[in-house]
Amino acid sequence: MRGAIALAARALGETSPNPVVGCVVLDAAGRTVGEGFHAFAGGPHAEVVALEQAGDLARGGTAVVTLEPCDHHGRTGPCSQALLDAGVRRVVYAVADPSDNASGGARRLADAGVEIESGVLSAEAERGNAEWLTYARRGRPHVTWKFAATLDGRSAAADGTSQWITGTAARDDVHRLRARCDAIIAGSGTVLADDPRLTVRGFIPHDHLNTHRRPLRVIADGRARTPLGSRVLDDEAPTLIAISEDTAAAVLEVTTAVVRLPRGRRAGVDLTALLAELTEREIVSVLLEGGPTLAGAFLAEGLVDRVVAYLAPTLLGGGAAALGDAGVATLAQAYDLDIEDVTTIGPDLRIIAAVRDRANRGKAAGERPLRAGREDADLAAFIGARPAPSRREN
Numbered sequence: 001m002r003g004a005i006a007l008a009a010r011a012l013g014e015t016s017p018n019p020v021v022g023c024v025v026l027d028a029a030g031r032t033v034g035e036g037f038h039a040f041a042g043g044p045h046a047e048v049v050a051l052e053q054a055g056d057l058a059r060g061g062t063a064v065v066t067l068e069p070c071d072h073h074g075r076t077g078p079c080s081q082a083l084l085d086a087g088v089r090r091v092v093y094a095v096a097d098p099s100d101n102a103s104g105g106a107r108r109l110a111d112a113g114v115e116i117e118s119g120v121l122s123a124e125a126e127r128g129n130a131e132w133l134t135y136a137r138r139g140r141p142h143v144t145w146k147f148a149a150t151l152d153g154r155s156a157a158a159d160g161t162s163q164w165i166t167g168t169a170a171r172d173d174v175h176r177l178r179a180r181c182d183a184i185i186a187g188s189g190t191v192l193a194d195d196p197r198l199t200v201r202g203f204i205p206h207d208h209l210n211t212h213r214r215p216l217r218v219i220a221d222g223r224a225r226t227p228l229g230s231r232v233l234d235d236e237a238p239t240l241i242a243i244s245e246d247t248a249a250a251v252l253e254v255t256t257a258v259v260r261l262p263r264g265r266r267a268g269v270d271l272t273a274l275l276a277e278l279t280e281r282e283i284v285s286v287l288l289e290g291g292p293t294l295a296g297a298f299l300a301e302g303l304v305d306r307v308v309a310y311l312a313p314t315l316l317g318g319g320a321a322a323l324g325d326a327g328v329a330t331l332a333q334a335y336d337l338d339i340e341d342v343t344t345i346g347p348d349l350r351i352i353a354a355v356r357d358r359a360n361r362g363k364a365a366g367e368r369p370l371r372a373g374r375e376d377a378d379l380a381a382f383i384g385a386r387p388a389p390s391r392r393e394n
């Protein structure tokens with residue numbers, strides 16, 4: 001299963017709105033005879049690739065898959081049927097498929113007499129598919145909040161200077177993160193202060209479709225303050241500006257894709273409505289790039305799933321905090337996170353941590369392996385994922 005999980009990770013960020021899936025086929029004697037992963041939406045499923053490689057050697061053998069084989073007729077046909085046709089005797093999978101139209105593969109295989117084992121390395125496989133599983137289970141995109149700060153948690157000095165807190169290697173790494181998500185969200189405050197481009201630069205993922213991924217840029221801009229000459233309005237990537245429904249008709253609406261949403265609880269736009277809008281557009285994974293006010297609002301509404309922190313070995317002692325008001329008044333209300341990866345990137349530190357469910361707040365974290373190093377960073381980043389709430393395409 002570890003091999004299947006590593007195979008799945010090869011297509012990280014390239015399968016949206018589908019999950020990443022890896023499969024290893026063993027022959028009757030337990031030797032690996034086929035390996036495959038789902039490379040892109042519309043491409044063959046992992047099981048089909050691995051079975052094709054295995055050929056007749058799959059007969060009487062075992063298929064090890066990170067996600068329950070699908071059971072629906074899409075462009076490539078149900079994987080459950082492909083496994084039956086190949087004469088596989090046993091199927092081992094890590095995580096059950098929660099999507100409405102694709103689940104049921106295990107049941108169909110069991111009904112046909114195939115031996116089924118589920119839940120193998122499920123925690124690791126879940127982390128690898130966190131984005132898709134969040135989308136499928138919660139019906140909203142998975143949200144990763146990324147920020148850069150000094151070791152004492154400052155994102156700018158007292159005079160407002162903030163470029164650059166982290167080094168070039170950490171900033172390059174952000175482009176890897178961007179390349180693997182479907183949308184990048186920032187608040188109007190960041191657009192006004194920094195005029196960021198929010199594009200993927202200097203990092204070209206191995207793209208099986210041969211197209212350069214351009215995540216949708218989304219600006220939470222209740223009062224339509226995004227200046228017309230902003231870099232987020234250039235042609236480098238598509239952009240959506242979310243303004244509140246009671247904001248007077250904006251000039252922006254003439255030139256840009258604008259969506260009107262209910263007012264947010266504190267300010268700006270309603271974030272649940274914003275994510276629902278993105279779900280409609282089959283956005284599975286979101287990179288929230290701040291700033292501190294918007295990040296605090298996302299956290300306060302329980303809409304942050306993972307945090308990626310780039311920490312520079314610098315101290316400021318003053319200036320803006322990386323996170324604004326997140327609705328925490330006392331220590332007991334603090335957000336608990338489980339660290340999933342700690343890596344040094346150039347002179348800086350990158351910490352990846354999952355935000356624990358509110359229901360699990362305050363409970364002791366189970367033991368989790370800390371990984372370090374670039375190869376495992378792929379697996380660590382695989383700590384995320386993608387779903388169409390009730391849809392799994394072929």
Ligand SMILES: NC(=O)c1ccc[n+]([C@@H]2O[C@H](COP(=O)([O-])OP(=O)(O)OC[C@H]3O[C@@H](n4cnc5c(N)ncnc54)[C@H](OP(=O)(O)O)[C@@H]3O)[C@@H](O)[C@H]2O)c1
Pocket residue numbers: 146147148149155156162186187188189190191193194220221222223224225264265266267268269270271289290291292293294295297322324
């Ligand atoms: N170090 C880092 O990683 C990092 C990253 C990003 C930014 N920054 C820094 O952060 C500073 C800007 O901070 P900021 O907090 O003003 O920017 P921000 O969080 O990007 O934007 C805040 C604005 O977002 C709008 N908004 C829309 N929907 C909202 C909602 N539901 N809840 C709250 N706000 C919502 C509000 O304006 P409306 O009411 O007009 O909608 C609000 O004033 C800059 O100096 C930038 O350099 C640092």
